[in-house]
Amino acid sequence: MAAIELSVADCIPKFTTEKHYQNPKRMQYLSVKLMHPTLGELAYAVCLQINSRAQFKNAGDFLEVMDEDSQETQCFSMALFDKYSNIRPWLVDGGSKSGSGCWGTELSEGDMLYIVDLTVKDEYRSRGVGSYLLQKILASYCVGHAFCWPTPIASNKPKAEWAQEQADITAFYRKNGFRRVGLTSFLAYSPDSFHPSRNLPIASDPETPSIAFDSANPTAPTLTLDELHPQYPLHFRLARDKSPSIVQTIRAAYQIDAGDIHRRDVNGFLPIHIAAASENVHEFDMVEDLKDSENDGGVTPLEGLEVSMRIMKEIMDLRGVWKGHSDEALICEYLLKNGTGGEAEYVKKNKFGCTCGMCTDGWLSPRMRFQLLVQSEIQGDMLREFDTLFQPRQPLSASELFNPVLFYLPKPLQRGIYKTFYIGFYTLFDGMAQILRTPNAIPTPQAVITAAFNINPSAVQFYLRKGGKVEYVLDALVDIAKQQSSLGDGTFGDTFDVEEAEDAEHRLGYRKLVVCANDLEFGLVRLGVGLTMGGRWGPFGSLWEREMGMGMEMDVDGDSDSDSDSDSG
Numbered sequence: 001m002a003a004i005e006l007s008v009a010d011c012i013p014k015f016t017t018e019k020h021y022q023n024p025k026r027m028q029y030l031s032v033k034l035m036h037p038t039l040g041e042l043a044y045a046v047c048l049q050i051n052s053r054a055q056f057k058n059a060g061d062f063l064e065v066m067d068e069d070s071q072e073t074q075c076f077s078m079a080l081f082d083k084y085s086n087i088r089p090w091l092v093d094g095g096s097k098s099g100s101g102c103w104g105t106e107l108s109e110g111d112m113l114y115i116v117d118l119t120v121k122d123e124y125r126s127r128g129v130g131s132y133l134l135q136k137i138l139a140s141y142c143v144g145h146a147f148c149w150p151t152p153i154a155s156n157k158p159k160a161e162w163a164q165e166q167a168d169i170t171a172f173y174r175k176n177g178f179r180r181v182g183l184t185s186f187l188a189y190s191p192d193s194f195h196p197s198r199n200l201p202i203a204s205d206p207e208t209p210s211i212a213f214d215s216a217n218p219t220a221p222t223l224t225l226d227e228l229h230p231q232y233p234l235h236f237r238l239a240r241d242k243s244p245s246i247v248q249t250i251r252a253a254y255q256i257d258a259g260d261i262h263r264r265d266v267n268g269f270l271p272i273h274i275a276a277a278s279e280n281v282h283e284f285d286m287v288e289d290l291k292d293s294e295n296d297g298g299v300t301p302l303e304g305l306e307v308s309m310r311i312m313k314e315i316m317d318l319r320g321v322w323k324g325h326s327d328e329a330l331i332c333e334y335l336l337k338n339g340t341g342g343e344a345e346y347v348k349k350n351k352f353g354c355t356c357g358m359c360t361d362g363w364l365s366p367r368m369r370f371q372l373l374v375q376s377e378i379q380g381d382m383l384r385e386f387d388t389l390f391q392p393r394q395p396l397s398a399s400e401l402f403n404p405v406l407f408y409l410p411k412p413l414q415r416g417i418y419k420t421f422y423i424g425f426y427t428l429f430d431g432m433a434q435i436l437r438t439p440n441a442i443p444t445p446q447a448v449i450t451a452a453f454n455i456n457p458s459a460v461q462f463y464l465r466k467g468g469k470v471e472y473v474l475d476a477l478v479d480i481a482k483q484q485s486s487l488g489d490g491t492f493g494d495t496f497d498v499e500e501a502e503d504a505e506h507r508l509g510y511r512k513l514v515v516c517a518n519d520l521e522f523g524l525v526r527l528g529v530g531l532t533m534g535g536r537w538g539p540f541g542s543l544w545e546r547e548m549g550m551g552m553e554m555d556v557d558g559d560s561d562s563d564s565d566s567d568s569g
């Protein structure tokens with residue numbers, strides 16, 4: 001065929017957007033067709049624009065939302081981000097998983113543009129059409145970072161052909177300024193031409209070890225179990241055979257092919273993942289000689305196990321039912337780390353993912369304790385201030401008492417609050433504060449009640465007898481602490497995470513406290529203090545009702561008393 005004169009500069013990209021069907025406020029699809037005045041459509045692309053980062057941070061549902069969208073976005077989100085859409089620390093901390101080290105925590109911020117597909121019609125390939133289209137998209141729509149997964153579309157191509165195609169796609173994106181995030185399968189792009197990724201030579205951009213894994217091939221997950229079994233015999237045996245004889249199986253497999261023990265299955269799992277996931281502790285009776293062995297990608301069994309534990313945690317988190325790592329996984333970890341101090345102690349300390357070694361019972365971190373203590377004191381004091389509003393024997397409603405914390409009482413209790421009930425309620429906040437000030441004390445419902453009883457037994461007794469529960473107080477505290485944390489409006493940090501605290505007393509020092517992965521794990525606190533996951537918790541009443549209650553604060557002096565009279569009659 002005669003060469004067609006093709007000047008890409010004559011092409012015009014036609015953009016159309018469509019709201020995401022499930023999450024129209026946070027995401028939209030961007031479709032682009034590259035049109036030539038005489039030749040028509042030369043190429044097209046589909047992207048997912050992911051906006052409202054703040055909402056994901058607030059709700060902690062990034063993985064959940066991505067999981068619902070597609071398998072591809074699920075892989076993307078799990079590989080790169082946590083549930084708050086923050087970049088995985090090991091991809092940016094300069095360690096062995098950070099790859100070139102050109103990316104940092106800036107990936108935790110800003111809008112994302114995920115390139116789902118970019119296809120140039122066969123007859124127009126290798127003429128700069130794809131690059132032209134991609135650059136147009138980036139220039140017009142990439143305000144934060146763009147991401148892609150350079151992978152051929154699912155097909156039954158021979159493996160070598162498929163790998164070549166993947167290398168070509170990767171080269172295409174690199175030529176256009178994309179660089180690998182850590183050692184993942186994903187590349188990212190920064191519109192900032194001074195970003196380190198933009199100055200990293202292509203030759204220095206690492207390949208991902210997973211490039212050789214079958215899991216990178218999107219056709220693989222469609223295999224049936226019968227097809228998988230012969231490919232991954234060791235995985236299957238570990239999942240099924242929990243008898244000590246499995247050790248022999250592993251040894252034998254190891255002797256035949258040492259790579260087997262580090263072979264990932266279609267889901268990217270190593271045999272050790274399977275052993276851990278099936279709580280197969282026996283494998284670890286013989287890991288002495290395997291502990292430090294790495295596979296081609298430099299993954300040790302310990303790293304593999306830790307990935308497995310993290311994935312397990314995140315999957316259970318998504319379902320809202322994570323109750324800590326399994327004891328078996330922790331014992332495996334202990335053995336692999338050549339731990340000292342005893343298995344039981346290790347399990348207790350690490351059950352809930354503590355990284356500071358200082359968490360009481362493995363979940364209540366020093367910084368979490370501080371946040372809850374501050375809330376207990378502030379909320380208790382604010383409630384105490386409005387003591388004077390009560391007339392003798394006249395109950396008041398929650399909306400007359402101006403404190404949002406009262407909306408954590410169920411509605412029937414909100415309607416008629418007697419002064420003694422009210423005092424009992426805030427005495428529980430005082431009891432909570434007392435427990436939290438005691439080193440290593442855990443604010444279980446019983447502990448808080450006991451502490452509050454010591455302060456004002458009759459008021460606490462009255463509160464409990466009238467249907468009040470200590471759980472309403474715990475619920476309010478955890479919820480309000482979360483709302484004011486960096487997962488919410490961040491007001492806690494503005495006030496307390498500062499060099500010089502305005503309040504010169506004991507509220508100093510949040511910044512000096514050791515940092516732990518559990519510092520924002522409010523879900524763990526709920527679990528730890530006995531607030532059931534499925535329970536109905538506050539705040540109760542519509543936002544409108546609650547704002548009405550708050551709004552009254554402004555015109556309280558102008559209003560008369562007529563409403564509350566009729567209720568008490």
Ligand SMILES: [Zn+2]
Pocket residue numbers: 353354355356357358359362365516517518
């Ligand atoms: Zn900790």
